[in-house]
Amino acid sequence: MATHYDIAVVGAGASGVLAAWSAAHHGARVALVEAAPACGGIVRHGLQRWLCGLFPCDVSQPNEFLHGEGVERFCRLLVRDDPRKQAVRRGRVWLLPIASGKVFSDCAQALLATKPTIELFSQDPVVATTLSTPLNPSPHAKITAVTLLSGKTLEASVFIDCTGQAELSRLAGALIDTPHEPALAGFGFEVEGLQLSEASTFGLAIDVPKACRIAVESGVLELEAHYTTCEVSEESGCAWVRMALPPGVRDDAARSAAQALFSFLQRQLPAFKGSRMRTLIPYPLLREAPRLCGRYMLTEGDVLSACTFEDAIARNSWPIERWDPEKGIRYGYLPEGQWHEIPARCLQPVQGPSNLLCAGMMLSADSSAQASIRVIATCMATGEAAGKLAVQHAL
């Protein structure tokens, strides 16, 4: 038997958690459906240590939040303090530290627990949708229900796709944009037992990329190893090594590449001798995945010209961070101290069920704009906005 909710949010990553919280905050009864055993999405296991996009760029102090109440609440829980006091400046941008993927996931759970009208269905992906009428030729078709792997059926007035890869939209027959030349994927591992006293005076953050660059130039490592980074953790003798891999790399090839890189570092750098690989990211992380074709597609020009919109629902000032397989990492900054807006139309399908919205990294944007708006705080902000929009349609 089906259970009815006002709003169903699919995907409990950064955007989905905020979408569910926001919908509940505005009075809705919400179902939040997640394929994984816990909330947090990519950030839960992606070894990400910095939450980007919370503050405007170029400011001397991060006094102003770019986003709404929900994002601010989440970030306060995350750092157990005023995020403005914990922010760290790197060049033109401000970052908020994330202690670990587990801390991020627990924080998501804690935020959701403040809203008793949210029911979480975890480890139970959406596998099918039911439409009121066939999508073609009717432009008025709606999603009436989603079916979960367990066989449960959830009905709702509005559905929000926060799957990061337009999975719900695809199941519902909405038009999807699949990137032709996607950005480099991310992968990595955590190392323990390092002899940090054996590192050079510059530290492993310099030693590791330098060793990798030399190895790429001499043909020992693949081209993508050029973008390897290493960050020493607060835990004694531990560090995170992050790698770039070709888009579309298979899970087993990613694991082999990580193992090859680790063996290389053990041979090459005295600090790695006797160290052990502790955790490996479970699968390659896609910087670019299928996105919704929305009523409006945010463009590189919109981002770089700090464009504003009448139907704006969120702001973003993070630079375009393009991880190009051929040209490497390229940054494109907005005019100093400015931000652009994201219109509501980017969350609505141009061709698809009329009660479908989306948020997060899969909203409607070209490759370059997506390389800016995919940072965690902006994903959360679009999630928060989608939750509010959904309530306006549903209640």
Ligand SMILES: Cc1cc2nc3c(=O)[nH]c(=O)nc-3n(C[C@H](O)[C@H](O)[C@H](O)COP(=O)(O)OP(=O)(O)OC[C@H]3O[C@@H](n4cnc5c(N)ncnc54)[C@H](O)[C@@H]3O)c2cc1C
């Ligand atoms: C390699 C890499 C490094 C990054 N580094 C940073 C960084 O340092 N700082 C930063 O701010 N941003 C970073 N980002 C960007 C940022 O982490 C992501 O863009 C953002 O977290 C995406 O959030 P999301 O909610 O849109 O999607 P996701 O985090 O992908 O969440 C989607 C959720 O939907 C679930 N799901 C999928 N299909 C279904 C289904 N059928 N049914 C139910 N649930 C489903 C998934 O299990 C997942 O939990 C990085 C991204 C990548 C790829």
